[in-house]
Amino acid sequence: WQRDKLVADWCDFNQVNFIEHPSNGVVRKLRTRDDWKKHRDKRVSAELFPRPSKLPSPNDCQSDEIPTMDQLGLDARVLENRPKPGEVAALATLNSFLNERGRNYRKGMSSPITGEVMCSRISPYLSAGCLTIKQVFHHTVSRQRQVKVDPRSADNRGFTSSLTSFQSRLAWHCHFMQRLEAEATMDETAINPELDELLNRELDQRKFIAWRDGKTGWPFFDACMRYLTATGWINFRMRAMLQSVASYTLWLPWQATGTHLANLFMDYEPGIHWSQVQMQSGVTGINSVRAYSVGKQSTDHDPDGEFIRKWVPELSNVPAEHIHEPWLMSQVEQEQYNCRLGIDYPEPIVDEKSARKAGISMSYKAKGDAAVKRRAKIVFDIHGSRSRQSGRSRN
Numbered sequence: 420w421q422r423d424k425l426v427a428d429w430c431d432f433n434q435v436n437f438i439e440h441p442s443n444g445v446v447r448k449l450r451t452r453d454d455w456k457k458h459r460d461k462r463v464s465a466e467l468f469p470r471p472s473k474l475p476s477p478n479d480c481q482s483d484e485i486p487t488m489d490q491l492g493l494d495a496r497v498l499e500n501r502p503k504p505g506e507v508a509a510l511a512t513l514n515s516f517l518n519e520r521g522r523n524y525r526k527g528m529s530s531p532i533t534g535e536v537m538c539s540r541i542s543p544y545l546s547a548g549c550l551t552i553k554q555v556f557h558h559t560v561s562r563q564r565q566v567k568v569d570p571r572s573a574d575n576r577g578f579t580s581s582l583t584s585f586q587s588r589l590a591w592h593c594h595f596m597q598r599l600e601a602e603a604t605m606d607e608t609a610i611n612p613e614l615d616e617l618l619n620r621e622l623d624q625r626k627f628i629a630w631r632d633g634k635t636g637w638p639f640f641d642a643c644m645r646y647l648t649a650t651g652w653i654n655f656r657m658r659a660m661l662q663s664v665a666s667y668t669l670w671l672p673w674q675a676t677g678t679h680l681a682n683l684f685m686d687y688e689p690g691i692h693w694s695q696v697q698m699q700s701g702v703t704g705i706n707s708v709r710a711y712s713v714g715k716q717s718t719d720h721d722p723d724g725e726f727i728r729k730w731v732p733e734l735s736n737v738p739a740e741h742i743h744e745p746w747l748m749s750q751v752e753q754e755q756y757n758c759r760l761g762i763d764y765p766e767p768i769v770d771e772k773s774a775r776k777a778g779i780s781m782s783y784k785a786k787g788d789a790a791v792k793r794r795a796k797i798v799f800d801i802h803g804s805r806s807r808q809s810g811r812s813r814n
């Protein structure tokens with residue numbers, strides 16, 4: 420913000436016309452959150468600018484050749500199912516969601532298996548600037564109007580609730596980006612620093628490396644981390660689990676684990692990312708303590724172990740009855756299923772149940788501290804959502 424003000428002053432002094440054309444919901448110079456939603460809604464619902472018929476350029480303006488990745492010394496990260504780049508591909512992805520893939524969005528978004536298809540998958544296009552939130556909003560509104568005419572028709576069935584849910588998420592996108600506008604140091608400092616200090620998490624290298632490499636010994640967790648590493652994307656609930664396990668169960672500092680996730684995400688968007696990292700680590704003081712249980716997510720979202728076996732091949736012969744807790748297999752079973760614990764696949768890095776419980780109880784204790792509560796009030800004034808859902812995890 421200070422930098423931007425200096426640039427504006429410089430332009431003013433040098434008589435350069437400096438005009439900002441905001442394409443997202445971030446509102447500058449806001450003193451409180453109270454009116455933010457009004458500004459945001461007005462901005463995204465304003466008419467889209469017409470496509471320019473031509474882009475005039477100054478005469479005799481020569482361009483150097485655009486350097487290749489090699490010339491810049493950059494390597495493209497090898498990703499499975501890398502999305503096609505560009506606006507045409509972005510709009511095709513959005514339209515396939517609005518007209519086909521999104522029918523069971525609400526039900527399908529939570530599992531990494533169904534989420535891959537049923538979530539919109541527009542996030543990398545938004546963060547790379549191939550689509551604006553305003554464009555997505557307008558396309559969604561026009562589909563909502565179409566659905567409203569005949570919500571029970573074969574083409575429209577299921578879409579009413581999907582699209583309402585999707586619109587809420589587009590609003591969250593802007594809500595979290597606004598947080599970074601108000602607090603630019605969110606990648607380093609917790610928005611409730613008193614709470615973060617009391618939690619006093621430590622960077623235990625052994626735990627961090629197991630977490631980072633998807634070698635914790637918790638099959639579903641490892642499958643999710645490896646899937647994310649290979650593809651650059653995973654659905655919301657699994658992102659929340661990856662972060663919350665790091666912070667609550669392994670008690671690792673959120674700055675280190677959040678930076679690792681940021682490097683993996685193809686759709687890294689700092690405002691959303693650091694807000695979510697802090698929320699899922701319980702350092703805001705205004706959100707409920709929510710520590711995901713790997714065991715529960717595993718049985719809820721991959722009951723037969725199909726996803727686990729695909730991404731953790733060490734467990735490919737382990738049957739469904741042992742796939743969620745392979746450490747309970749006898750020696751004979753380990754030999755039988757080609758999965759010797761501590762040799763082919765790690766023993767659990769810690770006992771999940773007791774470590775998670777300890778993390779939750781330390782978090783509640785710290786949250787009750789008087790200075791933490793005082794700070795939480797200030798945090799709410801600056802950052803809190805004014806909608807009724809404010810205490811929930813968002814998704």
Ligand SMILES: Cc1cc2nc3c(=O)[nH]c(=O)nc-3n(C[C@H](O)[C@H](O)[C@H](O)COP(=O)(O)OP(=O)(O)OC[C@H]3O[C@@H](n4cnc5c(N)ncnc54)[C@H](O)[C@@H]3O)c2cc1C
Pocket residue numbers: 528538539540541542543545546588589591592593595653654655656658659662684686687688689691692693695696699813814
């Ligand atoms: C720890 C953590 C880190 C995250 N980091 C990022 C990030 O760097 N970049 C990013 O775009 N999203 C991030 N998210 C939010 C969310 O997981 C992704 O936006 C979503 O999974 C992207 O997939 P999609 O486009 O198919 O989502 P859809 O479910 O189809 O949602 C459509 C769009 O709504 C927005 N959205 C959806 N959920 C959220 C949410 N909970 N908060 C804010 N906006 C949301 C996104 O722009 C998304 O593209 C993070 C979530 C967590 C828990």
